Amino acid sequence: MTHALIAAADRGHADVAATVEKAGLRGVAAVPINEMLFRAHLDELAALDDAGEGSLVITLTHGGEETSVLVSVGPGGVEIGKAARPAEIPPTVIVQGVCEAALALYGPPERVSSAGPEIRWPSPHTMVPRLVRGPAVPRLFHAVVQRVVHVLERSRPAHLTELAVRHGTDKWGFLHQYTQHYERHFGHLRDRPVRICEIGVGGYGDPRAGGGSLSMWKEFFPRGLVYGVDIADKRALDRPRITTVRADQSDPEALRSMAEEFGPFDIIIDDGSHMSPHVITSFRTLFPYLVEDGVYAVEDLHGSYWPQLFEGSEDDLNDPAYTVGFLKQMVDGLNHEEFLKKETRVARPTDRTIKGMHFYHNLAFIEKGRNEEGGPIASVLREAPEILGVEGLQ
Ligand SMILES: C[S@@+](CC[C@H](N)C(=O)[O-])C[C@H]1O[C@@H](n2cnc3c(N)ncnc32)[C@H](O)[C@@H]1O
Structure with a gap:
């Protein structure tokens, strides 16, 4: 499926959409999610001292359907799927069309959507009191989101x-x-x-x-x-x-x-x-x-x-x-x-x-x-x- 998505991304949005429709959203989603996590190196964040915990949900959509995966990062490492215990702050949700994600990951640079993914932060009722009165928001809260968004924007290519x-x-x-x-x-x-x-x-x-x-x-x-x-x-x-x-x-x-x-x-x-x-x-x-x-x-x-x-x-x-x-x-x-x-x-x-x-x-x-x-x-x-x-x- 990875090879098929790379080839389709080279040809453009219509071909990616056809590939997704043939295999179904759930049949395809693991490929871009896997790639995003490989490129985001969240394990490096997990190893930071005193960075706390961070979690996010990556949601991929297509034609009214959606599929999501929960990613939790903390001192214990990176967990994919059900978290061992509830996060201190609810996860931020990153929403992206699966075709746009595949094009961002595997297409030529000019096909990367300038709009980027939609970011749904946790409710202000949870965040604002914390930001004003504490306890401080853990560093990983923003870091995990930023890493995945960077991947989807294909920015900051490393030397x-x-x-x-x-x-x-x-x-x-x-x-x-x-x-x-x-x-x-x-x-x-x-x-x-x-x-x-x-x-x-x-x-x-x-x-x-x-x-x-x-x-x-x-x-x-x-x-x-x-x-x-x-x-x-x-x-x-x-x-x-x-x-x-x-x-x-x-x-x-x-x-x-x-x-x-x-x-x-x-x-x-x-x-x-x-x-x-x-x-x-x-x-x-x-x-x-x-x-x-x-x-x-x-x-x-x-x-x-x-x-x-x-x-x-x-x-x-x-x-x-x-x-x-x-x-x-x-x-x-x-x-x-x-x-x-x-x-x-x-x-x-x-x-x-x-x-x-x-x-x-x-x-x-x-x-x-x-x-x-x-x-x-x-x-x-x-x-x-x-x-x-x-x-x-x-
Ligand atoms: C220097 S390491 C490769 C390091 C790797 N390319 C890197 O940069 O991380 C050399 C590898 O060549 C393999 N090798 C040794 N003789 C070989 C042969 N005749 N044919 C194929 N591979 C061989 C060894 O098993 C070893 O894993």
């Missing part, structure tokens, strides 16, 4: 570094500072319904551990579908918009079958074993499943050099059997039309399909796209150098 820390991936911190580069290379895709595939879910053999970067991408790309590939079974981490697949990245058949089912992808990231033969096999297998203008990222390039940890080598930095040497050959491929002698290099399948490469500390980005400009001066130098008054190469 990727903030999301990395929030979701517990090492893409920013003591070990790596990758998020600044990801933000630069992926920022323009943020509001698109992208498909992103990351090799390496995290947590290694523990089936319940890891998934930090998958949740980070889910939040960074509010309309994105996120696929995680790991040699270990990570299905326990599957969530709406996050699907994990068990596959060894050194096994081309397993990767191909995953990509046939879930691709093509707008973004592929290799953060798996970091062993050069695995990285190279994955690139060769999955690059064809990247869309035109898609981006392929390879993390932790240090694996290319370290014999003790990733069977790397520093002996010949241009050796294409190792990740960095392999990528360096593609740098020459960007200029494949400029070589004068046939024997200078062997043509590679990606010469014409890689249009850009960017290298940072331990991180490379490879941009897919047409690389056929013609190389007019090289062709004159090869075929008719006398036009330029120079000699041909022997």
Whole structure:
């Protein structure tokens, strides 16, 4: 249902309404409610000291019908559904049409309703005496409402570094500072319904551990579908918009079958074993499943050099059997039309399909796209150098 709503939201209100009518309001409502709660991070509010308690009711409506869920937040955490005990202050009610909610969550930014949701605060007979005479209104009373309203207005998109820390991936911190580069290379895709595939879910053999970067991408790309590939079974981490697949990245058949089912992808990231033969096999297998203008990222390039940890080598930095040497050959491929002698290099399948490469500390980005400009001066130098008054190469 999530995928159907994202696709419908891309097409507009009428398609979302048709999807809701087909499945029924109750059949659809859990999807946007789940998404709102994922993005609102109410658990962070629950962890605040002395913030008290707050509760709200999210009501979704469609064609005269409505469905609601009660959300209570307090020192004990976030509770969905019936509260353990009555709230000190009655819950605030946030009312939104289910189509408007789906468009705000999954549609292009211009479809987010400027009116926002309706907020029904508790009765003034309860609130005014408290506000005038006390006891003070707990901080969470406003905070929980504000977080959900922000989500429905799609305001305040977080920086990727903030999301990395929030979701517990090492893409920013003591070990790596990758998020600044990801933000630069992926920022323009943020509001698109992208498909992103990351090799390496995290947590290694523990089936319940890891998934930090998958949740980070889910939040960074509010309309994105996120696929995680790991040699270990990570299905326990599957969530709406996050699907994990068990596959060894050194096994081309397993990767191909995953990509046939879930691709093509707008973004592929290799953060798996970091062993050069695995990285190279994955690139060769999955690059064809990247869309035109898609981006392929390879993390932790240090694996290319370290014999003790990733069977790397520093002996010949241009050796294409190792990740960095392999990528360096593609740098020459960007200029494949400029070589004068046939024997200078062997043509590679990606010469014409890689249009850009960017290298940072331990991180490379490879941009897919047409690389056929013609190389007019090289062709004159090869075929008719006398036009330029120079000699041909022997
Ligand atoms: C560094 S962690 C990934 C961290 C995660 N991407 C993040 O940023 O939060 C590496 C993961 O790669 C997985 N892995 C190791 N070898 C693999 C292989 N051959 N194929 C697929 N996954 C592999 C491990 O199980 C581990 O969970």
